[in-house]
Amino acid sequence: MESINVVGQKIARIDAVAKATGKALYTADIRREGMLHAKLLRSPVPHAMIKRIDVSRARALDGVITVLTYDDVPQIPYTSCGHPDPPDTPEDMLILSRHVRYVGDPIAAVAAVTPEIAEDAIELIEIEYEELPAYYTPLDALAEGAVDIHDGSGNICDENSFESGDLDGAMARADRIIEDEYKTPIAAHNPIEPHAQLAELDDAGRLVIHVSTHVPYIMRERVAKALGIDIGRVRILRETVGGGFGGKADIVYEPVTGLLALRTGRPVLLELTREECLATTRTRHSTYITLRTAIAKDGGILGREMIIYSNTGAYSSHGHNVMLALQNKFKFMYPTPNMKITAKTIYTNILIAGAFRGYGGPQIFFAMENHIDHIADILGKDPFDYRMQVAYKLGDKHYAEHIDVNSCGLADALRIGSEAVGYREQAAAPKGDGKIKRGVGLSYTLCGQSCYPYTMELSGARVSVNEDGSANLFIGCAEVGQGSDTVMWQICAEALGVSSDRVTVIGGDTDICPWDAGAYASRQTYVTGHAVKKAALACKDEILDWVSDKRGVARTRLDIKNGVIVDSENERNMVPLSDIVHRMFYEDITRSATICHEESHLPCSGPWTFGVTFAVVDVDTGTGKVDVVKLISVVDAGRIINPMTAMGQLSGGNIMGIGYGLFEQILVNEKTGKVNNDNMLDYKIPTFADVPYMEGYFVETDEPSSAYGNKSLGETPVIPVAAAVSCAIHNATGIRIKEIPLTPERVMMAIKSA
Numbered sequence: 001m002e003s004i005n006v007v008g009q010k011i012a013r014i015d016a017v018a019k020a021t022g023k024a025l026y027t028a029d030i031r032r033e034g035m036l037h038a039k040l041l042r043s044p045v046p047h048a049m050i051k052r053i054d055v056s057r058a059r060a061l062d063g064v065i066t067v068l069t070y071d072d073v074p075q076i077p078y079t080s081c082g083h084p085d086p087p088d089t090p091e092d093m094l095i096l097s098r099h100v101r102y103v104g105d106p107i108a109a110v111a112a113v114t115p116e117i118a119e120d121a122i123e124l125i126e127i128e129y130e131e132l133p134a135y136y137t138p139l140d141a142l143a144e145g146a147v148d149i150h151d152g153s154g155n156i157c158d159e160n161s162f163e164s165g166d167l168d169g170a171m172a173r174a175d176r177i178i179e180d181e182y183k184t185p186i187a188a189h190n191p192i193e194p195h196a197q198l199a200e201l202d203d204a205g206r207l208v209i210h211v212s213t214h215v216p217y218i219m220r221e222r223v224a225k226a227l228g229i230d231i232g233r234v235r236i237l238r239e240t241v242g243g244g245f246g247g248k249a250d251i252v253y254e255p256v257t258g259l260l261a262l263r264t265g266r267p268v269l270l271e272l273t274r275e276e277c278l279a280t281t282r283t284r285h286s287t288y289i290t291l292r293t294a295i296a297k298d299g300g301i302l303g304r305e306m307i308i309y310s311n312t313g314a315y316s317s318h319g320h321n322v323m324l325a326l327q328n329k330f331k332f333m334y335p336t337p338n339m340k341i342t343a344k345t346i347y348t349n350i351l352i353a354g355a356f357r358g359y360g361g362p363q364i365f366f367a368m369e370n371h372i373d374h375i376a377d378i379l380g381k382d383p384f385d386y387r388m389q390v391a392y393k394l395g396d397k398h399y400a401e402h403i404d405v406n407s408c409g410l411a412d413a414l415r416i417g418s419e420a421v422g423y424r425e426q427a428a429a430p431k432g433d434g435k436i437k438r439g440v441g442l443s444y445t446l447c448g449q450s451c452y453p454y455t456m457e458l459s460g461a462r463v464s465v466n467e468d469g470s471a472n473l474f475i476g477c478a479e480v481g482q483g484s485d486t487v488m489w490q491i492c493a494e495a496l497g498v499s500s501d502r503v504t505v506i507g508g509d510t511d512i513c514p515w516d517a518g519a520y521a522s523r524q525t526y527v528t529g530h531a532v533k534k535a536a537l538a539c540k541d542e543i544l545d546w547v548s549d550k551r552g553v554a555r556t557r558l559d560i561k562n563g564v565i566v567d568s569e570n571e572r573n574m575v576p577l578s579d580i581v582h583r584m585f586y587e588d589i590t591r592s593a594t595i596c597h598e599e600s601h602l603p604c605s606g607p608w609t610f611g612v613t614f615a616v617v618d619v620d621t622g623t624g625k626v627d628v629v630k631l632i633s634v635v636d637a638g639r640i641i642n643p644m645t646a647m648g649q650l651s652g653g654n655i656m657g658i659g660y661g662l663f664e665q666i667l668v669n670e671k672t673g674k675v676n677n678d679n680m681l682d683y684k685i686p687t688f689a690d691v692p693y694m695e696g697y698f699v700e701t702d703e704p705s706s707a708y709g710n711k712s713l714g715e716t717p718v719i720p721v722a723a724a725v726s727c728a729i730h731n732a733t734g735i736r737i738k739e740i741p742l743t744p745e746r747v748m749m750a751i752k753s754a
Contacts, residue, residue, distance in 0.1 A: 170303025193242020439732025460514025657721025
């Protein structure tokens with residue numbers, strides 16, 4: 001690894017003070033003179049055509065400025081998926097539609113002088129529906145005679161199959177064939193900040209949207225398309241984001257808010273309630289997974305098959321892309337040349353599934369790691385030892401597409417984690433004489449760094465050096481709470497050769513910042529970090545070229561360290577950077593340019609981040625309650641840019657994984673299609689009382705395809721936790737539960753069944 005000064009340091013987050021003191025400005029904090037408030041009328045039925053809609057009473061209400069229905073908006077199909085153009089999911093959405101497909105689908109939009117008047121206006125709208133059959137599960141939607149939720153779709157959003165080698169032959173010569181079925185739930189993102197957007201017109205009549213989003217540039221393109229206007233007529237300002245976890249990587253209601261501003265000529269704020277966020281925004285895909293594995297006498301894997309059905313809800317959003325990402329993880333982790341995959345993403349009449357932290361990883365690892373645990377159990381092998389036998393090791397041939405493995409610290413991660421949790425002792429210890437049984441389990445995890453090569457992955461950065469040697473960094477990447485601004489700050493300072501306090505970060509504005517695909521697929525540090533480094537090095541080269549020319553010193557001898565021009569051959573400081581830059585600006589009249597460089601980066605590699613999580617649990621066999629006692633996670637994320645923010649990602653992801661494994665599920669009423677638990681009393685997430693003793697460790701490898709040896713970290717920690725907890729429950733009780741969340745009711749039913 002190259003010598004560094006700023007990268008790798010524990011530097012406080014750039015936004016820490018503003019957020020801790022309450023000075024950070026969120027979208028819903030913004031106020032404008034004459035600002036209107038928007039509310040949406042939503043369908044109370046899961047599937048219908050609107051026969052008649054009468055908004056005359058709503059429009060006549062004092063304080064209502066406008067009411068929009070499907071008759072008043074462009075009918076231009078678009079996809080809400082936050083991936084770059086061209087769309088890689090069906091363009092199956094309209095701003096407002098006559099055809100409603102889930103309870104909560106927007107039918108009309110009201111802009112009024114107060115939120116209360118807007119709510120009153122919603123109540124005055126009269127609608128007559130022609131109700132259609134509704135389906136809430138993939139099997140129901142695919143049943144013979146089911147009507148199309150989207151015309152001509154057969155209720156299949158997308159599907160694919162994959163086959164390699166000779167699976168039938170592998171099954172025929174197998175000593176054992178082991179098959180399991182798993183089910184994962186619909187889960188909600190639940191960021192602390194609800195969805196909000198403020199749309200207004202600037203002095204030139206352009207549409208400006210202040211919003212909490214992962215994808216400012218993609219949002220600009222999608223909003224322009226949906227409204228039928230030029231991209232240059234839209235400006236997106238990404239305000240402070242109070243968490244997103246993928247739920248704000250979609251274009252949710254921004255087109256309708258923008259249209260309200262265009263029609264009224266006034267600023268319009270749409271702020272969703274918590275209930276609306278839970279019932280009408282985006283969720284994690286629920287899945288039905290069947291795994292079948294052919295095992296040789298020595299336990300080796302001869303062949304693997306997966307059949308998976310995913311519920312994408314009423315519209316595609318990220319749709320089958322999540323299933324494709326999931327499949328690549330399945331192909332890689334336990335390599336065999338004989339494989340078969342059948343995957344379908346199904347439309348149903350429930351709220352929409354989209355991107356969610358881990359992007360299919362938590363679903364497949366819950367199933368895959370439990371399945372491997374089950375195989376080890378049948379073979380009479382320790383689950384740890386069996387994984388060591390059959391899992392990927394550096395240098396093994398793998399079968400995932402477009403994955404280049406140059407670094408893999410998985411073996412070290414296993415060693416560190418098992419020692420920290422005391423795995424051998426825990427696994428062999430008595431499970432308990434009373435009703436409380438203790439067990440230990442583990443799960444692998446892996447995640448990529450961008451969607452290379454499936455979508456356009458470009459990121460840009462611009463560095464402008466000021467007259468005193470300080471610098472401004474302009475980045476289009478989205479700070480959504482993960483700390484990307486801080487990491488880019490450090491990378492820029494490192495490459496330029498200055499301390500971090502000499503760099504100012506400007507981001508989140510599509511008018512002034514370079515184009516960036518956005519914050520998804522754990523791509524920001526890996527892709528945008530390269531662009532930042534390139535731009536800073538270009539500025540550094542320009543400065544040192546000038547010094548070399550003016551002082552007659554060979555360019556190869558010069559460097560900038562800690563804000564000082566250094567002659568490496570003589571190992572002495574020459575002159576402060578600030579003095580040199582000042583002279584370049586004001587004393588060299590032959591120069592015709594400022595010190596400013598914009599660079600971009602497009603990845604040409606797709607490495608993995610690896611890791612392992614160990615869980616120790618106590619199971620109350622009298623009530624079914626599961627307490628996670630200890631969680632140990634070890635991740636190979638390459639070189640760690642900022643250990644403090646990295647540990648925040650690791651801890652936060654682990655806690656989210658506990659919620660996914662033990663508590664979280666959106667419950668859809670099977671008779672009405674309504675979400676039964678659209679509030680924080682009934683939708684359970686972990687509280688501080690549920691957070692166990694946790695330790696986190698990093699195995700630092702050097703990933704040559706990144707800016708400073710770094711790899712992704714944002715999504716990796718959430719992926720293995722549910723699987724590790726489930727395997728620990730089996731270790732404690734001998735009971736294997738194949739559906740999450742592992743609620744007391746579900747665990748108790750499994751105990752009674754056993």
